Amino acid sequence: MTTEIDTTSDIQADLRTEIAEPRLTPRRAQILWGYLFLAPWIVGFLVFIAGPMLASLYLSMTNYSIGSDRPTEFIGLDNYKRMFALDIQKGDEGEEIVFKPGYQEWTSVGDYHIGAEDHRFWQSVEVTLKYAVVALPLSLALALFLAILTNIRVPGVTVFRTLFYLPTVIPAVVSASVFLQFLRQQDGWLNNYALEPFGITGPDWLQNPEFAIPTLTLIATWGIGTTMLMFLAGLQNVPTELYEAARVDGANFFSRFWHITVPMISPVILYNLVIGLIGTFQYFTIAYALTADVQMGGRDLSMYFYNMHVYREAYVFFEMGYASALAWILLIIILIVTVAVFRTSTRWVYYAAGGR
Amino acid sequence: MNRLMSLFTNNPAGRRGYLKYDAYKYIGTGMLFMFLVLLATVYLSPLLYMGSTALKSEVQLSDPDDPIIPQGAKTYHYVSPDHESFKYTYRRPVTLEYNGEEMPVYEVIAQGQILNYALVDAETALFIDTGNIEAGPVELDIDISSLKRAIERERLEVPLYDVDVNGETKRLGLIEKYEDGSTLWMDPENINVEPVRLPIEANPDNLVRTESDLRLYHVPIDGETKVLALLESKRNSATFVDPDNPEELIKLDDIRVRGLDSVWELEFHPENFKDAIDQIEYFRLFRNTLIMSVIGGFGAMISATLVAYGFTRFNIPYGNILFLILLATIMLPPQVTQIPTYIVFREIGWIGTLLPLIVPHFFANAYNVFLLRQYMMGIPLELDDAARVDGANPLQILWHVIIPEARPAMVAAYLFHFLFAWNDFQQPLIYIGGNEDNQVLAVGLQRFTQIYSSQQHLMMAAGILTMLVPLAVFFLAQRIFMQGVVITGVEK
Numbered sequence: 001m002t003t004e005i006d007t008t009s010d011i012q013a014d015l016r017t018e019i020a021e022p023r024l025t026p027r028r029a030q031i032l033w034g035y036l037f038l039a040p041w042i043v044g045f046l047v048f049i050a051g052p053m054l055a056s057l058y059l060s061m062t063n064y065s066i067g068s069d070r071p072t073e074f075i076g077l078d079n080y081k082r083m084f085a086l087d088i089q090k091g092d093e094g095e096e097i098v099f100k101p102g103y104q105e106w107t108s109v110g111d112y113h114i115g116a117e118d119h120r121f122w123q124s125v126e127v128t129l130k131y132a133v134v135a136l137p138l139s140l141a142l143a144l145f146l147a148i149l150t151n152i153r154v155p156g157v158t159v160f161r162t163l164f165y166l167p168t169v170i171p172a173v174v175s176a177s178v179f180l181q182f183l184r185q186q187d188g189w190l191n192n193y194a195l196e197p198f199g200i201t202g203p204d205w206l207q208n209p210e211f212a213i214p215t216l217t218l219i220a221t222w223g224i225g226t227t228m229l230m231f232l233a234g235l236q237n238v239p240t241e242l243y244e245a246a247r248v249d250g251a252n253f254f255s256r257f258w259h260i261t262v263p264m265i266s267p268v269i270l271y272n273l274v275i276g277l278i279g280t281f282q283y284f285t286i287a288y289a290l291t292a293d294v295q296m297g298g299r300d301l302s303m304y305f306y307n308m309h310v311y312r313e314a315y316v317f318f319e320m321g322y323a324s325a326l327a328w329i330l331l332i333i334i335l336i337v338t339v340a341v342f343r344t345s346t347r348w349v350y351y352a353a354g355g356r
Numbered sequence: 357m358n359r360l361m362s363l364f365t366n367n368p369a370g371r372r373g374y375l376k377y378d379a380y381k382y383i384g385t386g387m388l389f390m391f392l393v394l395l396a397t398v399y400l401s402p403l404l405y406m407g408s409t410a411l412k413s414e415v416q417l418s419d420p421d422d423p424i425i426p427q428g429a430k431t432y433h434y435v436s437p438d439h440e441s442f443k444y445t446y447r448r449p450v451t452l453e454y455n456g457e458e459m460p461v462y463e464v465i466a467q468g469q470i471l472n473y474a475l476v477d478a479e480t481a482l483f484i485d486t487g488n489i490e491a492g493p494v495e496l497d498i499d500i501s502s503l504k505r506a507i508e509r510e511r512l513e514v515p516l517y518d519v520d521v522n523g524e525t526k527r528l529g530l531i532e533k534y535e536d537g538s539t540l541w542m543d544p545e546n547i548n549v550e551p552v553r554l555p556i557e558a559n560p561d562n563l564v565r566t567e568s569d570l571r572l573y574h575v576p577i578d579g580e581t582k583v584l585a586l587l588e589s590k591r592n593s594a595t596f597v598d599p600d601n602p603e604e605l606i607k608l609d610d611i612r613v614r615g616l617d618s619v620w621e622l623e624f625h626p627e628n629f630k631d632a633i634d635q636i637e638y639f640r641l642f643r644n645t646l647i648m649s650v651i652g653g654f655g656a657m658i659s660a661t662l663v664a665y666g667f668t669r670f671n672i673p674y675g676n677i678l679f680l681i682l683l684a685t686i687m688l689p690p691q692v693t694q695i696p697t698y699i700v701f702r703e704i705g706w707i708g709t710l711l712p713l714i715v716p717h718f719f720a721n722a723y724n725v726f727l728l729r730q731y732m733m734g735i736p737l738e739l740d741d742a743a744r745v746d747g748a749n750p751l752q753i754l755w756h757v758i759i760p761e762a763r764p765a766m767v768a769a770y771l772f773h774f775l776f777a778w779n780d781f782q783q784p785l786i787y788i789g790g791n792e793d794n795q796v797l798a799v800g801l802q803r804f805t806q807i808y809s810s811q812q813h814l815m816m817a818a819g820i821l822t823m824l825v826p827l828a829v830f831f832l833a834q835r836i837f838m839q840g841v842v843i844t845g846v847e848k
Contacts, residue, residue: 030672031670031672034670034671035672036666037666037750037754038666039662040718041719044659044716044718045682048719049693051696052693052696053692055696149391149392149395154389155389162834163396163400166400166827166830169775170779170826171778171781171822171823171826173798174823176805177819178403181409182402226841229838229841230841232842278686278689281689282690285782288782289781292806293806293809314691315785320695320699324692324696327689327694327695330689331688331689335687
């Protein structure tokens with residue numbers, strides 16, 4: 001009814017009549033009210049998300065820097081070129097490698113030495129991906145393990161759930177400061193009370209670059225509370241009839257887990273995986289707090305994450321143009337990884353009742 | 357049922373079978389319970405570390421054998437049987453005993469020589485030559501006041517006393533006791549000052565004795581373990597005092613003190629918290645963090661409620677697309693929008709204030725909107741309709757119908773934001789920058805950790821103070837909180 005009036009009437013005339021005599025049909029009133037309630041988000045989206053995104057896309061093609069005397073110029077894709085520029089040199093052992101001017105060694109593969117114009121960029125990508133590959137699956141596995149344990153009817157099980165969730169509400173800075181001491185080589189509790197009794201000389205968790213990722217993985221187990229709760233909710237949604245049927249068929253615990261539990265909670269696994277990936281690309285606080293006293297990123301930049309590189313360029317050097325380019329590449333990486341995960345998910349995620 | 361029946365029959369096999377089944381069940385549950393206890397202890401051991409370290413002193417922490425629970429090495433207050441003395445060269449004025457009286461001896465220069473004459477009578481200036489007493493007193497034409505007393509150097513080991521001088525306790529060395537009950541004292545800290553004669557008697561109770569707090573050890577002696585206090589240790593031997601019999605010293609050869617177990621007693625240092633509060637200026641950081649979290653949480657809750665209400669109760673064109681855009685922003689890394697936002701905040705002078713950490717949260721965040729939308733979809737539309745029939749406008753419906761129903765989800769959204777803001781580090785790091793007046797706890801703690809990395813106890817005390825509020829909030833609102841986590845997560 002209202003649409004008819006809308007389409008047939010001349011917009012100008014319509015506006016005029018509205019100004020002259022407000023004529024709100026219930027449908028229009030509803031739309032108006034609806035947008036009124038959405039206004040906080042719409043305004044916020046335009047002011048804090050869409051606008052800044054466009055601005056940062058533009059900035060990423062300039063050499064804009066706060067507080068610099070250098071005139072700001074539009075430089076096209078130069079920032080992106082600088083980010084990815086590599087120089088590979090073959091060099092035998094003991095031979096001095098000379099890269100192009102301004103390039104620094106990032107890594108070496110066999111006799112090949114890879115220099116980069118921004119070696120910190122490549123280093124941060126490497127560290128972030130390593131962490132994603134090691135820490136994320138382990139955290140998910142531990143979270144699922146704890147969820148399964150606390151899904152069994154044991155006296156005081158809710159207390160255990162709370163205890164396992166507890167470290168999640170602890171500020172990351174506090175966790176970092178605890179682990180800074182807990183993991184000390186000489187008198188840290190881990191080496192002292194957990195490894196020494198078994199005759200293992202504990203490594204230098206915090207200083208040895210080879211242990212950077214294991215150390216951060218260890219600390220990451222302290223933030224799995226939310227993931228655990230998701231798994232727990234997923235487990236509680238699995239119909240018990242399925243287990244009973246399987247038990248009647250003689251399936252043991254492991255085959256029940258593999259053939260019933262995993263498929264039934266696979267949507268939750270997917271969700272946790274995606275959220276975990278996004279979180280990994282924004283990983284900052286723990287690594288920063290662990291390494292800020294010497295150099296951000298730790299020894300040999302072994303804890304130098306992508307987000308730290310953005311932070312360093314933007315808020316330490318105020319290279320806003322280059323930092324924006326880094327941020328956009330981060331967005332693109334996240335999009336690619338997420339899309340890839342969703343693509344593969346059709347093969348392993350099982351949606352009961354045809355999916356949602 | 358058969359199993360149950362077999363309990364009451366005399367069939368031993370059936371009965372055993374039932375018990376076996378039962379026992380398995382209980383053993384299984386018990387073992388699982390024990391396993392969970394163990395796992396939780398290991399998992400939370402960093403918290404245990406935190407709590408215990410925060411209550412230790414620097415001395416306790418530097419002890420290589422420092423136990424887990426804050427304990428100090430137990431000591432024995434040892435008072436040595438010998439008193440302390442002081443080596444002192446006393447310049448004793450020489451006297452001569454003549455006719456049963458003590459005469460002061462003076463140095464008199466006569467015939468180019470220094471001779472010692474004792475003064476017999478001052479008025480008549482009658483002297484006696486100490487080298488030739490038989491010669492008898494002689495009268496010397498000399499000004500007595502210009503004469504110097506003859507001095508005899510005497511090396512003494514003077515016992516030290518704690519002496520009360522004019523209401524002040526001083527540590528003095530006793531040189532001489534006189535017959536009239538007065539005593540002569542020297543000050544070991546000022547040996548050039550003339551000794552002082554005081555009208556007091558020396559009290560043996562005030563003798564200075566070596567007192568020290570000796571550390572107690574479990575010492576194995578002749579197959580027995582005794583608790584002894586360590587007085588002195590050398591490379592391979594040690595001298596101990598038995599607290600039950602302090603007179604006798606026990607010297608043991610062939611013992612290595614480092615291998616002995618100390619006797620520990622509980623010793624807590626809650627003053628660490630006060631020190632930490634003073635050093636990180638806790639109350640200022642706390643106030644800023646509270647302002648940021650409380651106001652920001654309020655903004656996040658109100659705006660998310662409005663927007664969720666808009667999404668669930670109004671059939672607006674492109675509503676679904678808008679909702680998808682909203683959800684997509686979850687994936688957006690904040691770095692992409694942060695840099696231009698930072699530049700703008702800098703231009704309008706907000707950097708260094710709390711505003712960038714509060715104001716943006718008044719514009720609805722995707723997680724909270726999603727949480728509230730999921731909850732509001734469960735509120736029956738009939739309630740709205742009933743209110744609308746009564747003539748309520750959408751605002752009144754929101755206020756009188758939706759908000760009372762959606763309160764748990766609103767509280768959850770508030771708490772989520774509160775905790776997020778309280779624990780957030782990167783945003784305050786960027787936006788507050790170096791303005792310490794507006795600094796928040798997370799950044800303040802990190803700076804403190806960086807500067808005082810050697811003072812573990814203060815770091816841990818400060819850490820506990822930082823996480824106190826999030827933990828309290830979590831424990832008080834646990835159920836609302838955990839339900840909220842699940843709603844935002846799984847329903848997606």
